[in-house]
Amino acid sequence: MDIVEIKNLTFKYPQQEVQNFNNFNLKIKKGEWLAIIGHNGSGKSTLVRLIDGLLAPESGEITVSGIKLTPESVWDVRSKIGMVFQNPDNQFVGANVEDDVAFGLENAAIPREEMLIRVRQALERVGMWEFADHEPVRLSGGQKQRVALAGIIALKPEIIILDEATSMLDPEGRQSVLEIIRELNQVEHLTVISITHDIDEASNAQRVVVLDDGKIVQDDIPAKIFSHGASLVKIGLEPPFSEKLKEELIKQEIKVPDEYLTKEGMVDWLWQLFSKQ
Amino acid sequence: MGKVLLGRYVPGDSIVHRMDPRAKLILSFFFIVIIFLANNWQSYVLLFALTIGSILAARVNFAFFIKGVRPLIWLILFTVLLQIFFSSGGTVFWRWGPFNLSYYGLINGAYVFCRFVLIIFMSTLLTLTTAPLAIADALEKLMMPLKKIKVPVYEISLMLSIALRFVPTLMDETAKIMNAQRSRGVNFGEGSIMQQIKAVVPLLVPLFVSSFNRAEDLATAMEARGYRGGEGRTKYRVHYWQTGDTAGCAVFVIVLIILLFLRHW
Ligand SMILES: Nc1ncnc2c1ncn2[C@@H]1O[C@H](COP(=O)(O)OP(=O)(O)O)[C@@H](O)[C@H]1O
Ligand SMILES: [Mg+2]
Numbered sequence: 064m065d066i067v068e069i070k071n072l073t074f075k076y077p078q079q080e081v082q083n084f085n086n087f088n089l090k091i092k093k094g095e096w097l098a099i100i101g102h103n104g105s106g107k108s109t110l111v112r113l114i115d116g117l118l119a120p121e122s123g124e125i126t127v128s129g130i131k132l133t134p135e136s137v138w139d140v141r142s143k144i145g146m147v148f149q150n151p152d153n154q155f156v157g158a159n160v161e162d163d164v165a166f167g168l169e170n171a172a173i174p175r176e177e178m179l180i181r182v183r184q185a186l187e188r189v190g191m192w193e194f195a196d197h198e199p200v201r202l203s204g205g206q207k208q209r210v211a212l213a214g215i216i217a218l219k220p221e222i223i224i225l226d227e228a229t230s231m232l233d234p235e236g237r238q239s240v241l242e243i244i245r246e247l248n249q250v251e252h253l254t255v256i257s258i259t260h261d262i263d264e265a266s267n268a269q270r271v272v273v274l275d276d277g278k279i280v281q282d283d284i285p286a287k288i289f290s291h292g293a294s295l296v297k298i299g300l301e302p303p304f305s306e307k308l309k310e311e312l313i314k315q316e317i318k319v320p321d322e323y324l325t326k327e328g329m330v331d332w333l334w335q336l337f338s339k340q
Numbered sequence: 341m342g343k344v345l346l347g348r349y350v351p352g353d354s355i356v357h358r359m360d361p362r363a364k365l366i367l368s369f370f371f372i373v374i375i376f377l378a379n380n381w382q383s384y385v386l387l388f389a390l391t392i393g394s395i396l397a398a399r400v401n402f403a404f405f406i407k408g409v410r411p412l413i414w415l416i417l418f419t420v421l422l423q424i425f426f427s428s429g430g431t432v433f434w435r436w437g438p439f440n441l442s443y444y445g446l447i448n449g450a451y452v453f454c455r456f457v458l459i460i461f462m463s464t465l466l467t468l469t470t471a472p473l474a475i476a477d478a479l480e481k482l483m484m485p486l487k488k489i490k491v492p493v494y495e496i497s498l499m500l501s502i503a504l505r506f507v508p509t510l511m512d513e514t515a516k517i518m519n520a521q522r523s524r525g526v527n528f529g530e531g532s533i534m535q536q537i538k539a540v541v542p543l544l545v546p547l548f549v550s551s552f553n554r555a556e557d558l559a560t561a562m563e564a565r566g567y568r569g570g571e572g573r574t575k576y577r578v579h580y581w582q583t584g585d586t587a588g589c590a591v592f593v594i595v596l597i598i599l600l601f602l603r604h605w
Contacts, residue, residue, distance in 0.1 A: 152554070158505045165576030166567070169574050175574055178576050
């Protein structure tokens with residue numbers, strides 16, 4: 064079943080000349096983790112903002128969880144989607160952690176007794192309950208993004224959209240955020256759409272879509288996409304460590320497998336190669 | 341740097357801390373009004389007793405209150421001196437041109453000084469024992485009647501709380517930009533007034549640009565989280581009016597009655 068369906072989408076910003084999207088089509092399956100990659104300005108943020116109804120298309124049809132996106136249904140559609148943006152500070156609305164998690168619940172007019180329960184559960188979920196009364200200045204970027212995730216979890220959405228949500232974080236913060244996303248995807252079967260320049264994040268996905276100037280140029284499983292090596296930089300990604308290592312090995316005239324290897328796969332392959340000799 | 345403006349709140353668990361912010365806000369205003377009813381030393385003694393009593397009940401360090409007076413000391417002294425030298429009446433001790441030092445002048449000067457100190461102490465007590473956000477909440481509640489004349493009360497209060505939330509963030513950013521500009525040789529707080537104004541420009545421009553970007557991001561994020569105006573939202577933070585708040589109000593009313601009585605001593 065498709066949870067997001069985009070048909071013949073056409074869009075352009077009022078102040079721009081060229082179309083950002085022209086007859087664009089995309090289907091996203093329920094429970095899928097889709098990574099969207101592409102160089103800056105390729106239209107990734109614009110695309111997810113269209114899905115969330117934050118921008119209105121010129122023509123075409125967007126359906127989210129069975130609801131056709133129209134000016135009347137936009138709030139219903141938004142209630143199915145939770146979005147985390149790039150800058151941790153600029154999406155922190157509340158004066159402190161619990162207040163920020165409650166913001167979305169207040170908007171949805173959830174009764175206070177239930178808010179108290181949901182705020183606590185969501186914060187425990189992301190490991191931030193003990194920081195409930197902390198102001199944003201006392202939190203790291205990773206902690207702020209975890210609070211943003213708690214704000215989303217509390218609202219029980221079906222889809223989580225990450226627009227470069229980990230790009231301003233240190234490796235540790237990035238890991239802690241990805242850990243939560245992985246769990247939400249695998250345990251609760253939430254659909255995840257993540258825009259990223261980070262290969263590790265993209266390799267968590269079941270499917271990778273490469274955007275270039277508002278067009279899908281590749282749509283495949285991560286292993287296939289990342290095996291193109293050198294072209295990765297062109298599509299806006301750093302090649303993964305294992306790919307870089309492979310290229311070095313080829314220079315040493317060692318035969319390496321063609322398909323993409325994860326870090327773990329690389330380790331396995333290396334020790335197997337080593338013990339064969 | 342984040343502590344300068346509104347970070348005066350000192351968390352605690354006294355009776356005063358636990359009072360409903362609405363009660364504290366109302367009583368602070370009430371107090372400022374009744375100060376102007378005091379007209380003899382007995383009434384000032386009464387008001388000082390009330391203030392000191394409130395401070396003791398709040399169990400906060402008295403040094404905070406002295407600190408509250410210090411930045412205003414020149415304004416206070418100036419006003420007091422004006423009172424002393426320009427009001428006449430009673431025995432005149434000294435005269436020079438338009439200036440004269442009279443008995444009433446001295447008394448008035450002392451009263452003005454007391455008024456200043458009382459107002460500063462009480463408002464310091466309010467901000468020391470009440471989180472800025474709680475004050476914003478109280479303002480929202482107290483402004484509610486204004487909704488009838490189409491004042492966007494919810495929006496004003498959300499604006500206020502977002503502004504409060506971003507003060508430390510923008511302070512941090514200011515500090516960062518200042519350091520960046522210093523490393524390029526800009527001197528802050530040095531040189532002629534013209535030079536100082538010039539030094540502020542490279543500070544304000546990036547700060548404005550970044551604030552507008554933040555505002556745009558924040559608006560998008562709020563919309564994505566389902567914000568569509570203040571109407572029909574529920575509230576996570578609530579404040580309950582308790583017996584202690586009623587008792588506090590009663591104490592202030594009693595003080596007012598005694599004060600009215602003392603006026604005609
Ligand atoms: N608010 C806007 N107004 C006008 N043009 C915009 C706006 N936001 C993005 N664009 C333009 O749309 C294109 C796609 O931008 P965006 O979706 O942000 O790309 P990405 O997220 O992939 O980096 C770019 O050419 C960008 O300049
Ligand atoms: Mg983007």
